Amino acid sequence: MAKLTKNDLHSLKAKYAASEKNWIKVGFSTCGIAAGAQKVYDVLCDEARKNNAEIEIKKCGCVGMCSAEPLVEVNVKGLPRVFYGKVDRETAIEIMEKHVCGNLLVNDRIYDVKVN
Amino acid sequence: MAKTVFIKDTAITGKDRTRDFYGLFLGVLREKGLDTTIQLVRLADMGIYSAGIAVRVLPDNHLYTQVGESDIAGIVESIKTGQPYQPRLTKQASTQMRIVLRNCGVIDPEKIEDYIAHDGYHALARCLTELTPEQVIQEMKTSGLRGRGGAGFPTGMKWEFTRKSAGDQRYIICNGDEGDPGAYMDRSVLEGDPHSVIEGMAIGGYAIGASKGFFYIRAEYPLAIERIEKAIKQCHDNGLLGSNILGSQFSFDVEIRLGAGAFVCGEETALLASIEGKRGYPSPRPPFPSVKGLWGKPTCINNVETLANIPVILFKGGEWFSKIGTETSKGTKVFAVTGKVKRSGLVEVPMGTTIEDIVYGISGGAMSGKSVKAIQTGGPSGGVIPKDYFQTRVDYESLQKMGSIMGSGGMIVMDEDDCMIDIAKFYLGFCVDESCGKCAPCRIGGTQMLRLLEKISEGRGVPKDLEQLAMISRAMQKASLCGLGQTAPNPVLSTLNYYRAEYDAHVNDKKCPACKCSKLLSFLIRQDKCVKCGMCFKACPVGAISGNREKGYVIDQEKCIRCGQCFEVCKPAAVLRQ
Incomplete structure (x- = not known):
């Protein structure tokens, strides 16, 4: 990329902030990786492909709930934003099949709800 | 957005009734024909505790606690109308406020575009x-930000001193040598939002007139180092580091230096020596680094968390920042709440939040329903704060008044099973290991104090030992060369102050009230309670328990290593620990 100027910063901000796609974020700090975030991330990517789900799967840092890692935040339009905690293979599959594709939140796995 | 109802039994002890209540609630929804339009979800954790059954309705954001069976109909009715059901409506008391952690868990730390999209x-x-x-420094002074490394020196003043010191070259250093046991705020910021620290450093460099910055990060943080390296490269590619940043006249660059695992290198002067490639020994101050620092040039050393605050302050203004927090301590503080707490992790709260709110409100109190005894803040340089003082509001001054310090932000929660002598011994042992050995008070004093504590915890203590502990502590505080030695006795002094009775019990009665000090314990099987299940027999790692399922079991006191395994596994509580 070329050297940025102040105006570029503003246009970049506008460009990247506009996206309104559904997304999933997986916590990829030391706490998350140690708890198995990579495996969860791989399973989510596989399942998204299998289900033809239109969703962006991203990596992020630690949100602070280290005891509940691996942590997966899911934002699907029309549903509350939630954090799934202690996610394993089974939960990751459920998240993709039920939450992302079926618009149904998964019971007993949510550790926090984003309240605006 | 369709309505969603979240349910969770927030009681810490007893059977989890979430599932039963879910059934009841779903029944009512079905009755009214609403089960297809309203989604009902069981939570694993709600972030509030000891408030009975809790129900949250979104997007209305109504929170109900202590909900009973008779309230369900009312709540369902209120969901239909959108008006809250008053009898059980609650406001969530303790909330976090994210300034330092604003982007942690929000952006992809390896993508600079993500950071820029979030006002980076x-x-x-x-x-x-x-x-x-000068205006940047003035803005920092207005904000009232104080150093988050622990000492709490006003950042704006530190910058001003460095700027005003004569020199052809100045440096800014990011202190990422986080070493307190149980503290990992800085690691999370470096890993989760590396660009904010770089931006903070660049602003600092501009303010003090430095063209060069150093990251000093401990080598035990490989992921943090990797992410900072990536971030620096991205900055170079985009003209955010290097010459003529953003097309201006300002040029600035940073380099990474790794700490090799010495706790003392978190101390300013030792850190400077380490960056220069010398042995990490502290040296007397003054001269302060702001006058004569790295290679004799004026140097400003800021903590990771301090630097992460800076972009926000200059984006939103010092005035805005100064409205958060207390009279003397502005902004927020990140704590790494660990130990025997239900929900361990990072917590960022405005200064002035009570300890109770942090420990119980946000972190859910003690694990497994035991009661919290105290917290330890400030790591090995801090002290304990007993439960009775949990109304204390967190800021630099009030924690100091309590005999502890803010420190870098480690907060270790201890429960009734923790012995204060054991805690003091642990922290002092840490400081003795990490003492660089340059000055005698720290090197000899620390070792002597540790010996005394070991003597006490083994039941060989005499009353005079306690006086001696206090005496050596005072000598270390006064005569040690650097912060490590000066603060090393703090855990001992604060436990002596608040838990004198526990020390006395060890010294006079040769008992450990928390049943932790193994040399003062004995285990005995009460034959009247024993059900002869043999669990203790199986659990004993050294074969000190003999007997069989007909005759019952006895512990051989000679062989017993007092590990407590038999006590833990005994269901009818027939193992007596005293």
Whole structure:
């Protein structure tokens, strides 16, 4: 990329902030990786492909709930934003099949709800 | 957005009734024909505790606690109308406020675009195009930000001193040598939002007139180092580091230096020696680093968390920042709440939040329903704060008054099973291991104190030992060369102050009230309670328990290593620990 100027910063901000796609974020700090975030991330990517789900799967840092890692935040339009905690293979599959594709939140796995 | 109802039994002890209540609630929804339009979800954790059954309705954001069976109909009715059901309506008391952790868990730390989309580098652009270095320093002074490494020195003043010191070259250093046991705030910021620290450093560099910055990060943080390296490269590619940043006259670059695992290198002067490639020994101050620092040049050393605050302050203004927090301590503080707490992790709260709110409100109190005894803040340089003082509001002064310190932000929660002598011994042992050995008070004093504590915890203590502990502590505080030695006795002094009775019990009665000090314990099987299940027999790692399922079991006191395994596994509580 070329050297940025102040105006570029503003246009970049506008460009990247506009996206309104559904997304999933997986916590990829030391706490998350140690708890198995990579495996969860791989399973989510596989399942998204299998289900033809239109969703962006991203990596992020630690949100602070280290005891509940691996942590997966899911934002699907029309549903509350939630954090799934202690996610394993089974939960990751459920998240993709039920939450992302079926618009149904998964019971007993949510550790926090984003309240605006 | 369709309505969603979240349910969770928030009681810490007893059977989890979430599932039963879910059934009841679903029944009512079905009855009213609403089960297809309203989604009912069981939570694993709600972030509130000891409030009975809790129900949250979104998007209305109504929170109900202590909900009973008779309330369900009312709540369902209120969901239909959108008006809250008053009898059980609650406001969530303790909430976090995210300034330092604003992007942690929000952005992808390896993508600079993500950071820019979240107002990243806008503050730097503002400084370079609209403000003079003096104005930046003034903004920092207005904000009232104080150093988050523990000492709490006003950042604006530190910058001003460095700027005003004569020198052809100045440096800014990011202190990422986080070493307190149980503290990992800085690691999370470096891993989760590396660009904010770089931006903070660039702004600092501009303000003090430095063209060069150093990251000093401990080598035990490989992921943090990797992410900072990536971030620096991205900055170079985009003209955010290097010459003529953002098209301005300002040039600035950073390099990484790794700490090799010495706790003392978190101390300013030892850190400087380490960066220069020398042995990490502290040296007497003054001269302060702001006058004579790295290679004799004026140097400003800021903590990771301090630097992460800076872009926000210059984006939103010092005035805005100074409205958060208490009279003397502005802004927020990140704590790493660990130990025997239900929900361990990072917590960021405005200064002035009570300890009770942090430990119980946000972190859910003690694990497994035991009661919290105390917290330890400030790591090995801090002290304990007993439960009775949990109404204390967290800021630099009030924690100091309690005999502890803010420190870098480690907060270790201890429960009734923790012995205070054991805690003091642990922290002092840490400081003895990490003492660099340059000055005698720290090297000899620490070792002597540790010996005394070991003597006490083994039941060989005499009353005079306690006086001696206090005496050596005072000598270390006064005569040690650097912060490590000066603060090393703090855990001992604060436990002596608040838990004198526990020390006395060890010394006079040769008993450990928390049943932790193994040399003062004995285990005995009460034959009247024993059900002869043999669990203790199986659990004993050294074969000290003999007997069989007909005759019952006995512990051989000679062989017993007092590990407590038999006590833990015994269901009818027939193992007596005393």
